């Protein structure tokens with residue numbers, strides 16, 4: 001089936017079988033391997049991307065469902081000159097990654113939430129809910145919570 | 161595993177979807193949020209020939225209140241219920257208490273309430289609430305539209321009275337009045353698990369006396385249940401003062417109702433980490449706690465009503 005995905009601003013005209021999930025198409029057809037696959041059951045969150053601004057599990061959505069949509073992956077977070085996003089800088093500052101396998105998923109779920117609502121940092125329960133969305137086997141979660149909180153506080157200061 | 165090959169259509173109207181589902185002899189499957197279906201297709205427990213994606217049917221995402229009835233369209237996502245104000249009155253509060261237990265934000269952004277009803281998992285929060293509140297399941301099929309009471313719709317684990325070729329267009333709930341208090345309590349092993357046991361309760365009281373109790377049981381049988389015997393034991397009981405502490409006295413009416421729910425209403429199935437004795441105990445405790453929460457909600461709503469009338 002012929003579909004068009006806009007991934008990180010770039011248009012990809014693709015011909016994909018309906019059975020293929022978005023994660024596989026991003027990794028194999030668009031060659032964007034920053035989106036990781038862990039469980040492929042919706043549990044771990046490593047495959048998190050934004051579809052039309054919303055954080056989803058790309059292992060549980062078919063690529064054909066996303067025809068005409070705009071997708072953002074971890075590769076799209078950095079600025080044009082390669083400068084990491086505020087959230088990426090916060091992850092680095094707070095040591096919120098060790099092996100890094102889970103990191104793209106956490107970055108995308110938190111980016112989606114922060115962009116949808118810059119006041120996120122006011123509500124520790126909502127940050128908690130985001131941190132609980134994904135699995136990390138290295139960090140013990142606390143540094144991830146700190147990093148998201150730090151970025152949220154920065155976003156709050158910048159918000160009008 | 162990757163899903164096996166299938167054909168895919170994305171109709172724009174309910175009529176087109178029903179037509180597609182009825183295309184002779186092929187196994188067709190509705191795709192709503194896909195948060196259960198795509199997983200089942202990966203596990204090859206479901207292997208459709210045709211997937212009918214309803215996400216591009218604009219009419220289905222409506223959440224509407226009319227004449228005291230809430231109508232939830234087939235594309236209303238779990239997330240829509242996270243705010244207690246999305247739905248008026250105590251019903252909105254009940255949905256908001258329940259929804260936080262369903263998976264996590266990215267799953268709630270895609271998965272739908274109606275999809276959960278269609279899927280009919282015994283541990284689904286929405287299914288038990290639908291049964292407890294006498295919701296109506298509205299379906300469109302090759303022979304036209306029909307309605308079925310939630311109590312008759314669920315027939316076993318992942319089994320419903322829905323026929324192949326039928327599309328659920330909405331689920332309808334009667335709104336709850338302000339004399340009703342609600343509670344929802346869930347027990348599970350980890351945040352990523354489905355409920356081991358959960359309960360929903362709606363207690364209506366007049367003058368401090370319970371006039372109607374509704375209790376829905378999650379994962380307490382092979383299907384969602386309404387705890388009729390426990391409900392009957394509560395009518396006419398005083399809603400009583402708030403209780404301190406976590407453990408209820410043995411002879412408290414809510415503790416008794418919990419035991420009745422466990423012994424007479426529930427028909428639990430043993431699971432790894434939860435044999436029948438454990439499950440029975442957990443059901444009694446969870447139901448009693450849910451009733452305490454509903455009673456406390458009822459008292460604060462009653463106080464707010466008194467305040468208004470003064």
Ligand SMILES: Cc1cc2nc3c(=O)[nH]c(=O)nc-3n(C[C@H](O)[C@H](O)[C@H](O)COP(=O)(O)OP(=O)(O)OC[C@H]3O[C@@H](n4cnc5c(N)ncnc54)[C@H](O)[C@@H]3O)c2cc1C
Pocket residue numbers: 041042043189190191192193194195196197198199234261262263264267270271272273274275276278279281283284285286326327328329352353354355
């Ligand atoms: C990690 C994880 C954790 C989860 N935890 C929970 C949990 O704690 N509690 C819980 O209740 N659920 C949980 N779920 C399941 C989730 O809530 C699903 O969203 C829900 O079960 C199905 O809704 P859906 O819209 O995604 O339906 P889909 O996956 O699209 O469909 C499910 C089934 O219903 C059928 N169907 C869907 N809509 C219709 C319709 N309108 N008419 C006819 N048939 C239809 C489909 O054909 C399919 O057979 C979890 C899922 C995941 C991946």
Ligand code: FES
Pocket residue numbers: 036037038039040041042043044045046047048057058059060
């Ligand atoms: S790979 Fe998608 S949630 Fe684990």
Ligand code: FES
Pocket residue numbers: 096097098099100101102103135136137138139
């Ligand atoms: S950093 Fe290794 S899994 Fe999270």
